[in-house]
Amino acid sequence: MTRNIVAILRGLTPPEALAIGETLVAAGISKIEVPLNSPDPLASIARMVQAFPEAVIGAGTVLTPEQVADVAATGARLIVSPDTNPAVIDASVAAGLLSYPGIMTPSEAFTALRHGATGLKLFPGSLLGPEGLKAMRAVLPAGTEVLAVGGAGPANFADWAAAGVSGFGIGSALYKPGDTPAQVAEKAAEITAAYDAAMPGAQP
Numbered sequence: 001m002t003r004n005i006v007a008i009l010r011g012l013t014p015p016e017a018l019a020i021g022e023t024l025v026a027a028g029i030s031k032i033e034v035p036l037n038s039p040d041p042l043a044s045i046a047r048m049v050q051a052f053p054e055a056v057i058g059a060g061t062v063l064t065p066e067q068v069a070d071v072a073a074t075g076a077r078l079i080v081s082p083d084t085n086p087a088v089i090d091a092s093v094a095a096g097l098l099s100y101p102g103i104m105t106p107s108e109a110f111t112a113l114r115h116g117a118t119g120l121k122l123f124p125g126s127l128l129g130p131e132g133l134k135a136m137r138a139v140l141p142a143g144t145e146v147l148a149v150g151g152a153g154p155a156n157f158a159d160w161a162a163a164g165v166s167g168f169g170i171g172s173a174l175y176k177p178g179d180t181p182a183q184v185a186e187k188a189a190e191i192t193a194a195y196d197a198a199m200p201g202a203q204p
Helices: 014-026 041-051 065-072 086-094 106-114 125-137 157-162 181-198
Strands: 005-008 031-035 056-060 078-080 098-100 120-122 146-149 167-170
Touching (some): 005 146, 014 031, 014 041, 014 181, 065 086, 125 146, 157 181
Parallel strands (some): 005 031, 031 056
16 A cells, blocks of 8 residues: 555646655655646646656646546546535546545535545545544445545644544645745655554555
């Protein structure tokens, strides 16, 4: 198994994409999303798709089926949304892309799964917390992949792991606009070490 960490590179610019992407892949983080409210996100995604075929590259903050089509045209493989939009999930599945819609309630979770979502993005994770995830796990189908995003970090990875989380989406704790590759490498090292300690058996 590999680390189930999605790097959320909000604010990334195309000139930075290759250096930051290379840093993350070298650190053992091979799932990367560029939110569509970043500067020229499709260009950044396309560059990383070409440069890192071994990684799972895609877009975040995907709100419409039209945006799914734009992302698919880059060769990306991952669609992440902040909400549960069946039309976006349907478009992602039809295009053969991984679909991670944002959910907060059991109703949203089951709606997403009925439409074929690959996994669930619990967002913002800080509102529901590990205890909320633990309660939701009691009703979700066994094996459902749930990523905690927003409010999950090295300090509480172990709490989330105990509640049954499958992985994490990490944004500003990993990358902020203007960060150098060296700064990202330092933060990635801390995050992967904490992940490996909290979720034994999941690291490469």
